[in-house]
Amino acid sequence: MSVTFPKGFQAAGVDTGISAADKPDVALVVNQGPQFAAAGVFTTNRFCAAPVQWSRKAVADGDIHAVILNSGGANACTGEEGYAQSERTADFVASLLKVAPDQVAVCSTGLIGELLPLDKVLDGAREAYGRLADSAEAGADAAHAIMTTDTKPKVATRLGSNGFRVGAMVKGSGMIAPQLATMLCVITTDAVVSPGQLQAALGAAADTSFNRIDVDGCMSTNDTVLLLASGASGLEPDPDEFNALIADICADLAGQIIGDGEGMSHTIAITVKGATSEDAALACGRAVAASNLLKCAISGNDPNWGRIVSSLGTVPEDVAPYDPDRVCVDVNGVRICDGGKPGRDRSEVDMTPVDIHIDIDLNAGDREATVWTDDLTHEYVHINADYES
Amino acid sequence: MSVTFPKGFQAAGVDTGISAADKPDVALVVNQGPQFAAAGVFTTNRFCAAPVQWSRKAVADGDIHAVILNSGGANACTGEEGYAQSERTADFVASLLKVAPDQVAVCSTGLIGELLPLDKVLDGAREAYGRLADSAEAGADAAHAIMTTDTKPKVATRLGSNGFRVGAMVKGSGMIAPQLATMLCVITTDAVVSPGQLQAALGAAADTSFNRIDVDGCMSTNDTVLLLASGASGLEPDPDEFNALIADICADLAGQIIGDGEGMSHTIAITVKGATSEDAALACGRAVAASNLLKCAISGNDPNWGRIVSSLGTVPEDVAPYDPDRVCVDVNGVRICDGGKPGRDRSEVDMTPVDIHIDIDLNAGDREATVWTDDLTHEYVHINADYES
Numbered sequence: 001m002s003v004t005f006p007k008g009f010q011a012a013g014v015d016t017g018i019s020a021a022d023k024p025d026v027a028l029v030v031n032q033g034p035q036f037a038a039a040g041v042f043t044t045n046r047f048c049a050a051p052v053q054w055s056r057k058a059v060a061d062g063d064i065h066a067v068i069l070n071s072g073g074a075n076a077c078t079g080e081e082g083y084a085q086s087e088r089t090a091d092f093v094a095s096l097l098k099v100a101p102d103q104v105a106v107c108s109t110g111l112i113g114e115l116l117p118l119d120k121v122l123d124g125a126r127e128a129y130g131r132l133a134d135s136a137e138a139g140a141d142a143a144h145a146i147m148t149t150d151t152k153p154k155v156a157t158r159l160g161s162n163g164f165r166v167g168a169m170v171k172g173s174g175m176i177a178p179q180l181a182t183m184l185c186v187i188t189t190d191a192v193v194s195p196g197q198l199q200a201a202l203g204a205a206a207d208t209s210f211n212r213i214d215v216d217g218c219m220s221t222n223d224t225v226l227l228l229a230s231g232a233s234g235l236e237p238d239p240d241e242f243n244a245l246i247a248d249i250c251a252d253l254a255g256q257i258i259g260d261g262e263g264m265s266h267t268i269a270i271t272v273k274g275a276t277s278e279d280a281a282l283a284c285g286r287a288v289a290a291s292n293l294l295k296c297a298i299s300g301n302d303p304n305w306g307r308i309v310s311s312l313g314t315v316p317e318d319v320a321p322y323d324p325d326r327v328c329v330d331v332n333g334v335r336i337c338d339g340g341k342p343g344r345d346r347s348e349v350d351m352t353p354v355d356i357h358i359d360i361d362l363n364a365g366d367r368e369a370t371v372w373t374d375d376l377t378h379e380y381v382h383i384n385a386d387y388e389s
Numbered sequence: 390m391s392v393t394f395p396k397g398f399q400a401a402g403v404d405t406g407i408s409a410a411d412k413p414d415v416a417l418v419v420n421q422g423p424q425f426a427a428a429g430v431f432t433t434n435r436f437c438a439a440p441v442q443w444s445r446k447a448v449a450d451g452d453i454h455a456v457i458l459n460s461g462g463a464n465a466c467t468g469e470e471g472y473a474q475s476e477r478t479a480d481f482v483a484s485l486l487k488v489a490p491d492q493v494a495v496c497s498t499g500l501i502g503e504l505l506p507l508d509k510v511l512d513g514a515r516e517a518y519g520r521l522a523d524s525a526e527a528g529a530d531a532a533h534a535i536m537t538t539d540t541k542p543k544v545a546t547r548l549g550s551n552g553f554r555v556g557a558m559v560k561g562s563g564m565i566a567p568q569l570a571t572m573l574c575v576i577t578t579d580a581v582v583s584p585g586q587l588q589a590a591l592g593a594a595a596d597t598s599f600n601r602i603d604v605d606g607c608m609s610t611n612d613t614v615l616l617l618a619s620g621a622s623g624l625e626p627d628p629d630e631f632n633a634l635i636a637d638i639c640a641d642l643a644g645q646i647i648g649d650g651e652g653m654s655h656t657i658a659i660t661v662k663g664a665t666s667e668d669a670a671l672a673c674g675r676a677v678a679a680s681n682l683l684k685c686a687i688s689g690n691d692p693n694w695g696r697i698v699s700s701l702g703t704v705p706e707d708v709a710p711y712d713p714d715r716v717c718v719d720v721n722g723v724r725i726c727d728g729g730k731p732g733r734d735r736s737e738v739d740m741t742p743v744d745i746h747i748d749i750d751l752n753a754g755d756r757e758a759t760v761w762t763d764d765l766t767h768e769y770v771h772i773n774a775d776y777e778s
Contacts (some may be wrong), residue, residue: 047702047713047729077698079714079730112695113731174682216681217606218696219703292605292681292765293563293773300774306501307607309466313436314608324436325468340436341468342502376681378770384682385689385766 002139002155005167006190008032008230010132013141016124018117019072019110024145026124027069029186030097030132035231038064039198040105041206043223049076051106052222054086058102059226062195065103067186067226068093068125069146071171073110073117076221085118092122096129107184107224109148109171143169146184149383154256158245164191164235166245170253174215174262174384185210185225185253190233191242201246202227209250212282212371214289215261216380225250258372263379266298266356273368274361280320281369284360287311288371295376301351303331308358309340322362330359391528391544394556395579397421397621399521402530405513407506408461408499413534415513416458418575419486419521424620427453428587429494430595432612438465440495443475444613447491451584454488456575456615457514458496460537460560465501465610474507481511485518496573496613498537498560532558535573538772543645547634553580553624555634559642563604563651563773574599574614574642579622580631590635591616598639601671601760603678604650605769614639647761652768655687655745662757663750669709670758673749676700677760684765690740692720697747698729711751719748 004011009031013024031038040059042052058064068089075082090104097104108116132138143153150173158166170185187202206225227246237245258267270288275281288294291311297304308329329337334349336342356375374380393400398420402413420427429448431441447453457478464471479493486493497505521527532542539562547555559574576591595614616635626634647656659677664670677683680700686693697718718726723738725731745764763769 045699045702046704046706047698074695077695077713077726077729077731079728081730112693112699113726115731218680218682219699221695221699221702291607292769293607296770296773299770302774304501306463306466306610309436310434310501310608310610313434313610315435317435324466337466337502339468340466341470342466342504376770377774378767380681381685381688381765381767381770384685385691 002143002169003029003167003186003188004134004136004139005157006165006188006230008190008232009188010134011138011142012128012131012133013145014124014127014131016120018070018120023147024141025070025072026121026128027142027145028066028125028128028132029142030066031228031230033230035192035229036063036065037193037195037198037229038062039195039202039227041202041225043220045219045221047077047221049074049108049222050078050082050086051075051108052224053083054090055105055107055224058105063103064105064228065099066093066097067105067107069107069184070121071109071146071148073108073114074112074222075108075116076112078115082115085116088118089121089125093125105226109146109184109222112221139167146171149173149262151260154253154260156249156252158249160191160237160245161241162235162237164189164233164237166249168249168253170257172257173260187227187249189229190231191229191235191237192231193229193237193242197239198227198229201243204243205247205250208247209254213254213258214286214371214373217290258374261374262383263377264374265377266354266375268298268356268358268373268375269370270358271368271370272360272362274363274365275367276321276365278367278369281367283315283319284312284362285369285371287315289373292376295373298356299375299377303336303346303349303351305329305331305337309337312360322364326363328361332357391532391558392418392556392575392577393523393525393528394546395554395577395619397579397619398577399523400527400531401517401520401522402534403513403516403520405509407459407509412536413530414459414461415510415517416531416534417455417514417517417521418531419455420617420619422619424581424618425452425454426582426584426587426618427451428584428591428616430591430614432609434608434610436466436610438463438497438611439467439471439475440464440497441611441613442472443479444494444496447494448615452492453494453617454492455482455486456494456496457482458535458573459510460498460535462497462499462503462505463501463611464497464505467504471504474505477507478510478514482514494615498535498573498611501610535560538562538651540649543642543649545638545641547638549580549626549634550630551624551626553578553622553626555638557638557642559646561646562649576616576638578618579620580618580624580626581620582618582626582631586628587616587618590632593632594636594639597636598643602643602647603675603760603762606679647763650763651772652766653763654766655743655764657687657745657747657762657764658759659747660757660759661749661751663752663754664756665710665754667756667758670756672704672708673701674758674760676704678762681765684762687745688764688766692725692735692738692740694718694720694726698726701749711753715752717750721746
């Protein structure tokens with residue numbers, strides 16, 4: 001169903017040949033109102049792409065009518081000419097929809113450092129405009145169009161208690177690191193909500209979802225998450241329920257990204273508890289999630305806790321106070337490190353499940369946090385040594 | 390020649406079966422004086438191993454007569470029992486040499502989280518003591534004994550202008566990150582120098598060598614670099630020359646580690662110039678060196694500059710002020726990113742050399758720094774998914 005699940009949204013996905021893959025590569029999502037509230041979160045990368053520069057400005061006033069997205073090229077590090085391409089794309093879509101250019105957000109994903117074939121993007125936009133529909137199929141086409149190394153489209157839907165709807169699509173598989181958002185994500189709702197409400201809900205949701213996943217420690221230049229509200233249901237949600245629903249759908253999408261991380265054979269959920277603060281727990285979890293050695297060990301079905309604690313030991317004491325001699329580590333429920341020393345034998349850990357759970361108890365406080373990552377496999381190297389050379 | 394090149398040093402390496410590999414696994418290096426000056430730098434990992442805890446205390450007074458080293462087990466995260474093992478090992482070697490236990494440093498490398506087979510370590514120490522010699526062969530045996538995933542022993546020698554000598558051995562291939570030192574390194578000299586001079590020379594040398602290499606971003610629990618001076622040449626070096634020689638031999642050894650990084654097919658030297666400070670240049674270089682995506686691209690012979698600048702863009706502006714639109718990137722001498730935009734075509738870059746040079750000009754100042762790393766290959770994953778499970 002994707003982004004067309006809520007009332008008031010149409011979408012399309014078309015194949016223009018921008019991407020070498022034989023699949024749709026341009027998506028259009030249009031909010032038909034009656035409201036056009038919008039919020040966004042973006043990469044903090046200083047080399048942020050032209051479409052990010054454009055969209056960040058466009059969404060600032062909380063008013064977006066459409067999002068045009070392409071795979072097959074990131075339009076990042078392309079200078080003024082690249083920015084002009086994003087602007088031209090927004091202008092063109094705006095003219096089709098008879099709205100202002102700054103009511104159109106632009107998203108791109110693919111190789112960094114090359115201009116887009118603009119003619120194909122504009123042709124794609126025109127074709128997508130002609131195919132706009134509120135059907136499940138149209139939503140699915142759009143979700144396919146934004147995929148790059150993703151092996152499957154990623155969508156989610158939620159239903160509010162009084163009947164309002166939320167739908168979403170996301171793409172992301174590599175160059176995923178926990179510094180705001182993921183690659184490209186569009187979330188739609190037909191609830192009646194203000195831009196301020198949307199921004200608050202999205203910011204909080206991203207912080208506990210997209211900001212806590214790490215496929216490869218690499219921050220993208222193009223990360224964009226947009227949340228659009230049409231108000232077409234006429235239903236005003238309970239604010240707490242709305243925030244919780246947005247957080248829930250973002251967590252679902254973040255989990256789908258980790259579940260489809262480049263080359264992954266295991267997902268790894270790292271929960272750090274017993275910390276003095278949530279930030280301390282997060283810093284510890286992120287240090288462990290960033291360990292190539294651990295990620296390789298997990299791909300070899302080895303619950304190598306030495307690689308867990310050696311990563312934990314890189315977190316400065318002022319960031320996360322704890323006593324190394326009190327730290328315990330469970331892998332899939334087996335306590336293999338007990339008070340900084342060997343616990344039960346590693347051979348007792350069942351490593352056959354795809355989803356691996358690493359539970360770290362710092363025994364220093366009562367706060368906790370979870371981060372998610374993938375193992376590091378031959379396939380990851382293959383994808384990234386050979387991708388789009 | 391290794392550590393036996395300077396006068397006043399004997400060494401040995403013996404095979405005790407601690408390590409599963411069919412090679413020496415216990416090394417002994419003995420300073421026969423007349424002076425016993427020593428300095429050390431150690432890992433900053435909070436889960437530092439028992440031998441690190443022992444040796445840091447032992448070297449604090451600048452007086453060390455011998456170093457006993459083993460591969461096949463790190464004796465890290467082994468609690469009080471592990472610490473007692475390091476202490477017993479030092480005691481035993483001290484009794485053989487008729488010195489005090491705290492005049493013996495202990496180094497271990499191998500799997501984290503398991504106690505050592507102490508009997509084998511002590512048998513090895515006794516056997517090594519019986520075989521001590523100042524020959525080139527004895528130095529080579531010791532250098533072999535500390536290898537783990539290293540594919541070759543790593544040694545270096547230098548001759549001072551007035552005839553004093555410096556010799557060194559190092560091991561290190563994986564779990565190499567730039568936060569003090571490397572795995573295990575012993576440097577010897579027959580110059581007449583004080584412990585204070587040694588510590589100053591070693592600290593400065595480590596900072597521009599072992600602290601600037603990064604195989605996999607993972608900090609070890611066991612990193613130890615020891616510098617021992619026998620004074621046996623009777624020669625007092627010029628202080629500046631001595632410092633420069635120690636820096637030079639450390640840079641040589643660090644280069645050998647990168648040249649033998651786990652699974653490497655390319656070394657990567659990342660020089661960041663045009664920075665506002667050396668720290669800014671270092672922060673940028675380290676961010677680039679940590680990119681799995683870039684390291685995979687290099688292993689696929691793809692000079693993917695998008696992955697260089699996207700890593701550069703993660704360095705906060707207050708750490709490294711620069712304007713993304715003024716950044717230039719050369720790979721092997723070809724300017725493929727010019728002012729934040731595409732420069733010459735990537736296909737012009739010759740990627741056949743083993744050693745790849747990435748030169749980044751921030752165009753923001755006149756300071757620079759270089760860091761060294763390796764590419765990320767299938768072989769790295771193989772080694773670390775299958776190593777000692």
